[in-house]
Amino acid sequence: MTEPAAPTAGDEVTNPSLESEGELAFEGALRPRSLTEFVGQQKVRGQLQLLLTAATMQNRTPDHILLAGPPGLGKTTLAMIIAYEGDRPLRMASGPAIQHAGDLAAVLSSLVPGEVLFIDEIHRMARSAEEMLYLAMEDFRIDIMVGKGAGATSVPLDLAPFTLVGATTRSGMLPNPLRDRFGFTANLEFYAENELELVLKRAAALIGLPIGQRALAEIAGRCRGTPRIANRLLRRVRDYALVHGGDADLTAVHAALELYDVDEIGLDRLDREVMRIVLTRFGGGPVGLNTLAVSVGEESETIEAVVEPFLVRIGFLTRTPRGRVATPAAWRHFGLSSSGGLTSQGGLPLDDL
Ligand code: ADP
Numbered sequence: 001m002t003e004p005a006a007p008t009a010g011d012e013v014t015n016p017s018l019e020s021e022g023e024l025a026f027e028g029a030l031r032p033r034s035l036t037e038f039v040g041q042q043k044v045r046g047q048l049q050l051l052l053t054a055a056t057m058q059n060r061t062p063d064h065i066l067l068a069g070p071p072g073l074g075k076t077t078l079a080m081i082i083a084y085e086g087d088r089p090l091r092m093a094s095g096p097a098i099q100h101a102g103d104l105a106a107v108l109s110s111l112v113p114g115e116v117l118f119i120d121e122i123h124r125m126a127r128s129a130e131e132m133l134y135l136a137m138e139d140f141r142i143d144i145m146v147g148k149g150a151g152a153t154s155v156p157l158d159l160a161p162f163t164l165v166g167a168t169t170r171s172g173m174l175p176n177p178l179r180d181r182f183g184f185t186a187n188l189e190f191y192a193e194n195e196l197e198l199v200l201k202r203a204a205a206l207i208g209l210p211i212g213q214r215a216l217a218e219i220a221g222r223c224r225g226t227p228r229i230a231n232r233l234l235r236r237v238r239d240y241a242l243v244h245g246g247d248a249d250l251t252a253v254h255a256a257l258e259l260y261d262v263d264e265i266g267l268d269r270l271d272r273e274v275m276r277i278v279l280t281r282f283g284g285g286p287v288g289l290n291t292l293a294v295s296v297g298e299e300s301e302t303i304e305a306v307v308e309p310f311l312v313r314i315g316f317l318t319r320t321p322r323g324r325v326a327t328p329a330a331w332r333h334f335g336l337s338s339s340g341g342l343t344s345q346g347g348l349p350l351d352d353l
Contacts, residue, residue, distance in 0.1 A: 285326055
């Protein structure tokens with residue numbers, strides 16, 4: 001089986017998975033360090049708090065935890081919090097970098113007791129490593145093959161007890177035996193606008209940017225329910241205010257976001273392009289994922305993991321067994337009728353209509 005491609009470029013400011021080095025440092029400074037500082041996801045926070053407190057009271061490592069959801073919603077942040085809250089060391093690894101069982105064995109055998117092992121994009125780990133992980137998660141043990149051919153023997157190796165925190169943007173791609181070995185799965189949801197305002201307010205305070213409530217609310221409405229995008233748009237607004245020598249006010253927000261092609265409901269160029277193809281080239285669908293990806297010149301995984309979840313969430317696109325279908329709300333938003341013409345109310349422009 002070939003490895004699925006990583007989500008690649010979309011639009012830089014609104015691609016929830018794109019991280020430059022500068023951005024990683026910026027994000028690092030903004031990451032909440034405790035569950036109480038972590039905004040939103042109330043249910044998941046409560047569940048995690050209970051699980052972690054119980055483990056501390058019983059003086060044992062917490063159960064393995066799977067964090068599932070689109071990029072930029074706080075999976076890495078939560079993994080770090082899980083380690084901080086229990087005062088445990090944290091090891092970071094990533095699924096695509098684990099290409100052989102040996103890569104995983106090297107990580108597992110060097111864990112210290114109680115360590116939290118975070119594996120990002122765990123669905124992209126090699127199959128042979130996945131199988132090794134089953135035994136490691138269940139019995140804190142792995143079998144290492146020594147020698148080759150007929151003389152090869154397997155030597156058991158005991159591991160220090162650890163907590164695996166796996167993150168995935170595509171929980172459907174995890175094999176059941178792996179999914180079943182997590183004691184708890186948290187499905188992260190897109191954030192509500194009032195939660196994003198809190199994320200932004202906190203970030204603005206941390207970077208020392210004076211910004212008013214209306215400007216915050218405007219950014220919150222345009223960041224696709226995603227804290228990473230919220231922080232990134234805030235940064236662009238700060239740049240705009242800095243360069244133009246003005247305040248980070250509503251005018252700066254409008255100007256900065258127009259410059260970066262983010263519309264009033266957070267759609268970017270790629271979202272509009274996907275909708276344009278579905279609505280105008282395929283008459284509203286159904287259209288298959290791969291056809292759609294080829295038509296917009298993107299990886300199908302980018303469309304599936306990055307673009308679609310938001311379009312589905314705002315009720316513009318539905319996934320059916322026959323393909324993707326545009327909803328009446330999408331037709332209305334873009335001022336089109338399903339017979340192909342513009343509706344009388346007009347609507348928002350699709351690029352290149
Ligand atoms: P993921 O691992 O799901 O892609 P991250 O954990 O890296 O997402 O989060 C991206 C950024 O968004 C982090 O730097 C953090 O500052 C911010 N963030 C995410 N979730 C929250 C939250 N609930 N509260 C405050 N900031 C958040």
